[in-house]
Amino acid sequence: MSDVPEEVRRLAAERDAKREEKDFVAADALRDRIAELGFRVIDSSQGPILEPVTPPGPKGPRRLRPEEVGSVLGEPPTADVSVHWVCEGWPEDIARALAGFRANEAAREAQYFVADVTGADPASFGEGVEIVPLAEGTGWAVARNAGLKRSRGHVVLAVDASVEPTGDVFGPLMTALEDETIGVCGPFGIVTEDLRNFEVSEGPEVDAIEGYLMAFRRDVLHEVGMFDEKFKWYRSADIEWSFRVKDAGLRTVVVELPVARHEHRMWSDTPPDERAKWSKRNYYRFLDRFRGRFDLTVSGRGAGS
Secondary structure, three states: OOOOOHHHHHHHHHHHHHHHOOOHHHHHHHHHHHHHOOEEEEEEOOEEEEEEOOOOOOOOOOOEOHHHOOOOOOOOOOEEEEEEEEEOOOHHHHHHHHHHHHOOOOOOOEEEEEEEOOOOOHHHHOOOEEEEEEOOOOOHHHHHHHHHOOOOEEEEEEEOOOEEEOOOOHHHHHHHOOOOOEEEEEOOEEEEOOOOOEEEEOOOEOOEEOOOEEEEEHHHHHHHOOOOOOOOOOOOHHHHHHHHHHHOOOEEEEOOOOEEEOOOHHHHOOOHHHHHHHHHHHHHHHHHHHOOOHHHOOOOOOOOO
16 A cells, blocks of 8 residues: 555544444545545455555556455445445446436435456446455356445345346335345246246245345345355356245245346356356256255245145
């Protein structure tokens, strides 16, 4: 941090003191002042890291190991909602989704976060987005968890860049999650009768919420845990986590939302043979944990019942 101005260092130290005092509103205000001076604060297990918002050279800011990303989940929430993306390419898709959310925030306090594994230009995401540049090769679930650890919202949305809000998404989700029997909800649900074939369902009760948009209270992460970091690709990670939610005695529920779905480029741009290999590997990772758990399904029965 030798190139960090003294004023930025002073504000960062003051912010640390406010965090120690658990004055998180003041700490967040100081973080914003630091951002105005051209730096972002990344809380890591080794202490705060100050990185310039504008990359100092062609290589950009230092890319972090996932374990260097500090968690704020032990602190009280300071926002209404946190919205998270994993950037594995196509930052323009995230920018499109961000515009949709921002156009329909109303009076809600929203935190936007991108876990970037591509070295994208931070400016491509626009203003007011917390970005953590992660090391190249970081797997999907590890990157997703790095984002989730930064959640300051009472409600958390894990979103795919292919989904664009066309109206108020926050209101219906926050209202649904006032029901503490619901663990995860979203607009896209699926059901199964044999734990092998999954079909789209309008619900409301479903077996899993698809990862295009999953919403849950932040405290569910404490009860259920993060995504399984063995999922280096996204497929079936949403199903596995949804089943863990149900195994904790919570419900998975479809909530109708005003959203548009665009091309899912991680799927369409992956060669078919690689898609098949990774999908099969991830599916068996799910099955290894939940084989025979028909009690967690809406139907409650297997194919032979």
